Amino acid sequence: MTEEERIADEFGQAVNMTAKELESWLATDESKSVGQKDDGGESTGHESGRRIVELLHAKKSSLTEQDYAHMRKVVGYIHRHLAQRPSGDVRETRWRYSLMNWGHDPLK
Numbered sequence: 001m002t003e004e005e006r007i008a009d010e011f012g013q014a015v016n017m018t019a020k021e022l023e024s025w026l027a028t029d030e031s032k033s034v035g036q037k038d039d040g041g042e043s044t045g046h047e048s049g050r051r052i053v054e055l056l057h058a059k060k061s062s063l064t065e066q067d068y069a070h071m072r073k074v075v076g077y078i079h080r081h082l083a084q085r086p087s088g089d090v091r092e093t094r095w096r097y098s099l100m101n102w103g104h105d106p107l108k
Contacts, residue, residue, distance in 0.1 A: 004068055008060065011071040014078040015103035019056035022049055025100050034097045045101035048074065052103040078104045 001009075017025070025031050026049045035043025051070055058067065081099050090096045090106060099106055 004063070007068050007071050007075070008063075010075045011055070014075045015052060015056070016108045017100065017103050017105055019053045021105075022053050022056070022100075022103050026050060026053070030097050031101055034094045035101060043101070045077075045098055048077075049101045049103060056103075074102055077102050082106065 026046060031049070032043070032046060035045035037043045048070070052074060055063070055067055055071065078099065081095070081102070082104075084095070085106070086093060086095050096106055
């Protein structure tokens with residue numbers, strides 16, 4: 001297995017939302033309400049979510065080094081964030097909303 005195949009495989013396991021689900025989620029107020037924002041604009045996670053949608057639609061043969069680098073970043077973020085799961089019902093938490101911006105719904 002090549003490094004790119006390994007990264008794509010990890011990305012496919014970490015990102016459990018479809019492109020359509022993620023696009024719909026990114027359009028919600030909840031999605032836009034979480035994450036670190038530079039200059040009051042779009043949050044890092046929201047911007048990443050849009051990039052993830054593009055990656056999910058892309059053909060493997062068209063993926064670039066930057067695409068694989070972003071996939072690595074997404075996998076790392078999701079794994080780190082999952083380790084910080086709060087106790088109790090997480091359905092309507094900023095923790096879940098943030099993860100969903102990165103393409104992972106912990107309730108799936």
